[in-house]
Amino acid sequence: MCEELPVELCAYSISDAGKRCVLENYLARKGIVKYQCKTSEVVVETMSGWIETEACINDCGLDRNAVGISSDYLLSHNFVAKLCSQPCSSYCPNILDLYSNLAQAEGNILCTNIITYQHYTGNAENITT
Template sequence: MASTLTAAFAILVVIAVAVQPARGAQLACEELPPDVCAFAVSSGGRRCVLERTPEGAHRCQTSAVGGARGLAAGWVETDACVRACGVDRAALGLPVASAAAEDRRTLRALCSPACWDGCPNVVDLYATLAAAEGMSLPALCEAQKKAANRRMMMAGMAPVGAPVVAPAAPPVVAPPVAPPVAEPPVVAPPPCEEW
C-alpha cells in the first residue's frame, strides 16, 4: 500500500514538472482572444497588442516591445489591474504615454498605489513607452502628486499623507486696560443756610 502511494506520488511529481514548462510556453499573442490581448506578455517575452484586420475585426498580435523584466513570460493582465490603472483593454495598438500624461484621470490612476504597487506589468509598459517618448513616468507621478497636494492645500484640505490637524485658533487677546485715571477730589457742598 505504501509503495502504491509512493509510486502514485512520484508519477504526479513527474507530470507536474513536465507540464509546468509546457504550460508557460503555450502563450502566443496570436492565439489570445481580443478581450484579454492588451497588456498580455507572450511566452517569448514580447507584449501583445490589439490590432484591426483589413476586414475590421480585432485580432491579437505580438509587438516588438518587450515585457517587464522580472515578470514571468506568458502573462495575461488581470481585470483588477486594468481597472486599478485606468487603462482600456479595447484600445488598439500600444498606448501613447504622452496622452496618458496629459489626461489627469489616467495619470492619477497609473500613479495610484493600487496600480503602482500592485500592477508592475502595466506600470512597466507605460514607463517603457514614456521613456521612449523622452519622459519619466516616476517624475510624472511625482509632479502629479505635488500638483494634487497643492490643489488640496489651496482648497483648505490636508494634502495626501499629511497629518490631519485642527486649524489653529487665533490667539485670544484681552482688550487693553486703560491706566487708572486720578479722580478729582470730592468737594463737599457748601452748607445750607436755614431760612
C-alpha cells in the same frame, strides 16, 4: 504566443517569449471591423507569459479593448493620476512598466510628482502631473 489569445485578453498581455501582445483591427469583408491579437516587437525584460488581471485594468483606468500601444494616454492628467494611484502603482507592475517605458521614451518620468505628493500626504488621488 499572442496570436493564440482571445481578443478580450490580448491588450496588456505578454507572450511567453517576453514580447508585448497588441490588439489590432482590420477591415474585413463588407466593411466590418474585426480584431486580432498580434505579437509586437516590444520586449519586456522582467516578465513573460502574463495576462493582465481585470483588477489591474480597472485600478489603472485602462480599456481591455485598446488597439495598439500608444503614449497618447499620457497626455491626460486624469489617466496619469490613475496609473500613479496606490492600487495601480503598487499591484500592477506590468502596466507600470509599459507606461513608464513609454514616458521614458518621450523624455519623461512617470509618477515622480505624484509619488512625492503621496510620500507627504498619503494620497495620490487628488494630484495630477
